[in-house]
Amino acid sequence: MAALPTMRPLGCLRTLFRAQDAFQPQMSRRFISTAYSKRPERVPLPPNLPQQFLSQLPVRMQPQNASKPVKVYPAPPSTSKACKDPVAKITESQLAVLDPKGERKALFDYRRNTRSVKPGDIVRVTFKNGDPFNGVVLSIKLRGIDTSFLVRNELTRVGVEMSIKVFSPNVQSVEIVQRAERKPRRARLYYMRSRKHDRRSVENLVASYVRQKRAFLGGKRQQ
Amino acid sequence: MSPRLPGKLLQLSSSLWDTQLTVPRVSMRNFGIKSLNTPKPSRFNIGPGLPVLESTSTAALRRKANSLPLRTGVIATKKGMTAIFDPETGKRTPCTVLQMDRVEVVSHKTRQKHGYYAVQIGSGWKHPSNVTKSLLGHFSANGLSPKRHVFEFRVKDESGLLPVGQNVSASWFQEGQFVDARSNTKGKGFAGVMKRHGFHGQDRSHGVSLTHRSMGSAGPSQGGGSRVYPGKKMAGNMGNNQNTVQNLKIMKVDAEAGIVVVSGAVSGPKGCNVRIQDAIKKPWPEVAPAESAATA
Numbered sequence: 279m280a281a282l283p284t285m286r287p288l289g290c291l292r293t294l295f296r297a298q299d300a301f302q303p304q305m306s307r308r309f310i311s312t313a314y315s316k317r318p319e320r321v322p323l324p325p326n327l328p329q330q331f332l333s334q335l336p337v338r339m340q341p342q343n344a345s346k347p348v349k350v351y352p353a354p355p356s357t358s359k360a361c362k363d364p365v366a367k368i369t370e371s372q373l374a375v376l377d378p379k380g381e382r383k384a385l386f387d388y389r390r391n392t393r394s395v396k397p398g399d400i401v402r403v404t405f406k407n408g409d410p411f412n413g414v415v416l417s418i419k420l421r422g423i424d425t426s427f428l429v430r431n432e433l434t435r436v437g438v439e440m441s442i443k444v445f446s447p448n449v450q451s452v453e454i455v456q457r458a459e460r461k462p463r464r465a466r467l468y469y470m471r472s473r474k475h476d477r478r479s480v481e482n483l484v485a486s487y488v489r490q491k492r493a494f495l496g497g498k499r500q501q
Numbered sequence: 502m503s504p505r506l507p508g509k510l511l512q513l514s515s516s517l518w519d520t521q522l523t524v525p526r527v528s529m530r531n532f533g534i535k536s537l538n539t540p541k542p543s544r545f546n547i548g549p550g551l552p553v554l555e556s557t558s559t560a561a562l563r564r565k566a567n568s569l570p571l572r573t574g575v576i577a578t579k580k581g582m583t584a585i586f587d588p589e590t591g592k593r594t595p596c597t598v599l600q601m602d603r604v605e606v607v608s609h610k611t612r613q614k615h616g617y618y619a620v621q622i623g624s625g626w627k628h629p630s631n632v633t634k635s636l637l638g639h640f641s642a643n644g645l646s647p648k649r650h651v652f653e654f655r656v657k658d659e660s661g662l663l664p665v666g667q668n669v670s671a672s673w674f675q676e677g678q679f680v681d682a683r684s685n686t687k688g689k690g691f692a693g694v695m696k697r698h699g700f701h702g703q704d705r706s707h708g709v710s711l712t713h714r715s716m717g718s719a720g721p722s723q724g725g726g727s728r729v730y731p732g733k734k735m736a737g738n739m740g741n742n743q744n745t746v747q748n749l750k751i752m753k754v755d756a757e758a759g760i761v762v763v764s765g766a767v768s769g770p771k772g773c774n775v776r777i778q779d780a781i782k783k784p785w786p787e788v789a790p791a792e793s794a795a796t797a
Binding site for chain 2: 367375422
């Protein structure tokens with residue numbers, strides 16, 4: 279069998295047709311198997327079924343076994359929605375007793391109040407029972423009722439630090455003896471513990487401050 | 502086969518035995534080193550005239566009667582920690598803030614039906630579509646909204662069973678009384694033996710390689726049975742198991758906000774469930790019977 283030379287270019291299409299012939303039956307077979315068929319409708323029970331036929335039904339379909347809707351009761355008012363932040367509420371109730379005018383809070387709120395105590399200041403803290411403690415403020419921890427500040431001084435040539443709770447009833451007063459000469463570039467001046475940056479004792483400074491204060495107040499003895 | 506003895510020797514030995522029997526015996530030694538202390542009675546409950554131990558459920562309840570609270574406990578949520586200052590003494594007490602939300606009595610467990618007395622308490626609210634139908638029916642049968650958390654609190658007798666459906670507010674506890682707080686600890690995941698059981702680990706050097714934090718040998722050698730004994734402490738899941746902290750003092754109570762402040766720490770992360778009940782190691786709080794039913 280010899281094909282005409284003019285038919286030869288078209289002959290290349292023959293393979294294409296052949297491929298189609300080979301694939302088509304397979305494809306169509308697959309479609310048939312996954313063809314969508316509608317789910318048959320459930321045949322409803324005939325209404326007014328006579329009583330004597332009910333026993334022939336499956337147990338779950340008998341009318342006395344039909345599922346009854348459960349009555350859901352509404353929830354009572356929520357206390358957690360009424361008070362979203364109980365810790366803050368407890369803190370506020372504490373502050374109302376310990377710091378009714380908000381003076382102590384303002385004195386250490388260094389983020390908002392420009393006149394507050396800041397790290398680097400020299401302060402004099404007096405307590406209800408015991409000696410006053412003087413020193414440089416190294417850091418202020420703002421933690422609600424547990425707000426505290428760290429004071430460093432030198433007593434008998436030994437470095438001493440004291441963490442003082444601002445709202446403690448044992449703290450009688452906090453006085454700023456001297457402001458920091460320039461604003462420190464850190465919030466926590468822990469580098470002051472190193473020998474190079476240590477302020478050493480501030481007792482002399484505080485003593486002169488107390489003397490001045492006494493003279494100003496007219497010789498009245500101040501604690 | 503016993504060794505044979507000649508007749509004469511046998512006679513001699515028997516006569517020796519007779520002489521020994523005739524010597525009077527000394528019951529107590531009254532010479533040499535003696536103990537100064539009088540002999541201790543036995544640690545064990547042995548002797549004539551002791552009551553016979555019963556294995557009945559009634560006897561079990563009787564034995565437990567002294568350590569079961571009279572009142573039910575409540576479910577609370579841990580909200581965080583803070584401190585309370587005493588304005589007079591200036592004493593600072595660290596404390597945990599707990600909040601109760603819609604705590605109600607769901608049902609009872611009774612001696613007649615279940616073998617013990619307990620109050621089933623539910624708290625919070627859960628959307629009905631997220632509650633299984635059986636549980637939804639349980640709540641609805643008792644006239645309650647679906648609860649998120651349900652726990653049982655054992656009580657001594659039926660006088661501790663609050664009426665079903667009753668709301669329990671924070672005023673259930675009095676300031677100054679003591680409670681036990683029960684909650685799940687923080688989960689630590691799969692932890693090694695050093696973290697989980699406090700083992701010492703192994704050397705940093707001296708030829709140890711790659712096993713600095715692992716346990717050493719797991720079991721004894723042939724004399725010990727050549728096996729690992731049950732209960733051997735090993736690496737594994739740590740935390741997220743129940744822990745009871747006893748004798749926490751109630752510092753503050755706020756019924757409107759459902760706040761209960763207890764002294765000290767309570768196990769678990771913020772937001773975890775805490776079950777608080779009257780402390781079993783302290784005297785029961787004095788509550789008038791009429792008040793206990795009327796409060797809340």
